[in-house]
Amino acid sequence: MEISVIVAGATGRMGQEVVRMIEQNDHLHLVGAVSRSNVGKDIGDIVGLGKLGILCTASVIQTLETVQADVLIDFTTPEHVKVHAEQAILAGVRPVIGTSGLSEKDIESLSHLARLYKIGVIFAPNFAIGAVLMMQFAAKAALYMPHVEIIESHHDQKLDAPSGTAVKTAEMIARNRSEIKQGHPDEQELIDGARGAMMSGFRIHSVRLPGMVAHQEVIFGDQGQTLTIRHDSIHRESFMPGVKLAVEKVMELDYFVYGLENVLDF
Numbered sequence: 138m139e140i141s142v143i144v145a146g147a148t149g150r151m152g153q154e155v156v157r158m159i160e161q162n163d164h165l166h167l168v169g170a171v172s173r174s175n176v177g178k179d180i181g182d183i184v185g186l187g188k189l190g191i192l193c194t195a196s197v198i199q200t201l202e203t204v205q206a207d208v209l210i211d212f213t214t215p216e217h218v219k220v221h222a223e224q225a226i227l228a229g230v231r232p233v234i235g236t237s238g239l240s241e242k243d244i245e246s247l248s249h250l251a252r253l254y255k256i257g258v259i260f261a262p263n264f265a266i267g268a269v270l271m272m273q274f275a276a277k278a279a280l281y282m283p284h285v286e287i288i289e290s291h292h293d294q295k296l297d298a299p300s301g302t303a304v305k306t307a308e309m310i311a312r313n314r315s316e317i318k319q320g321h322p323d324e325q326e327l328i329d330g331a332r333g334a335m336m337s338g339f340r341i342h343s344v345r346l347p348g349m350v351a352h353q354e355v356i357f358g359d360q361g362q363t364l365t366i367r368h369d370s371i372h373r374e375s376f377m378p379g380v381k382l383a384v385e386k387v388m389e390l391d392y393f394v395y396g397l398e399n400v401l402d403f
């Protein structure tokens with residue numbers, strides 16, 4: 138099936154990788170590129186592919202109004218992603234959302250809008266197949282080992298903490314984990330934040346350092362043993378097979394899907 142795509146955040150770290158992926162796939166057609174700081178420049182020049190004839194435009198709404206597209210891929214910022222998705226649904230364009238930072242309330246409201254307009258939406262906090270497996274293995278382990286902490290590590294330009302992946306992992310673990318109090322009952326933080334953020338009764342720690350891409354460890358502890366489930370994205374191309382799959386799958390949907398695992402045959 139031929140699919141025409143607008144990329145929001147096309148000049149960013151992920152957006153550039155997405156533009157290259159689209160250009161490598163004959164059935165995917167880039168029809169719009171949105172980036173506020175490169176307006177009027179050819180996106181092909183920016184991503185190193187030569188002229189593609191697609192000039193960057195300033196706003197998602199303006200692009201949705203002027204270009205016919207099947208799918209909007211969004212890799213922008215937590216601040217703007219919800220509005221972009223709403224605008225796309227109202228314009229009859231299916232959002233594939235990679236941007237992190239959508240709250241539970243945002244997801245609920247976008248789900249409602251998607252059902253109302255019968256538009257497919259896929260929001261995947263992590264498009265890397267290995268990361269999706271890591272989350273699933275962690276959810277399974279939580280059935281047997283409820284003492285758990287998450288350590289996520291990312292490059293130091295990341296805006297949000299904890300990562301969307303860590304939040305999704307915690308939600309999946311929480312569904313399977315018996316509610317227990319972890320750690321010593323009299324535990325005290327001598328420096329604020331020393332024990333990380335608390336979510337669903339266990340801790341998430343966020344590391345931000347240059348040299349990193351996207352990494353996560355889920356550590357389970359039990360009597361005399363630990364289990365560590367770890368995933369590393371060492372290059373952003375790790376996310377591209379998942380993005381491509383989501384663009385294809387969203388064409389078949391008329392509702393909101395949260396998590397790539399829900400469109401994979403596991």
Ligand SMILES: NC(=O)C1=CN([C@@H]2O[C@H](COP(=O)(O)OP(=O)(O)OC[C@H]3O[C@@H](n4cnc5c(N)ncnc54)[C@H](OP(=O)(O)O)[C@@H]3O)[C@@H](O)[C@H]2O)C=CC1
Binds near residue numbers: 195262264
């Ligand atoms: N789901 C997944 O698998 C993955 C998700 N992510 C998430 O994707 C998001 C982007 O990450 P990354 O590529 O590293 O970030 P970057 O900062 O490199 O890129 C963000 C891009 O968005 C553009 N942008 C920002 N605001 C707007 C706006 N209002 N309208 C249009 N364009 C806008 C920026 O351009 P300009 O400043 O010119 O507007 C830039 O091109 C993050 O939330 C990150 O967590 C990242 C990796 C994988």
Ligand SMILES: O=C(O)C1=N[C@H](C(=O)O)C[C@H](O)C1
Binds near residue numbers: 262291295299302303
């Ligand atoms: O900002 C990033 O880089 C990433 N963000 C996503 C997240 O918040 O989980 C996915 C991946 O971890 C890379």
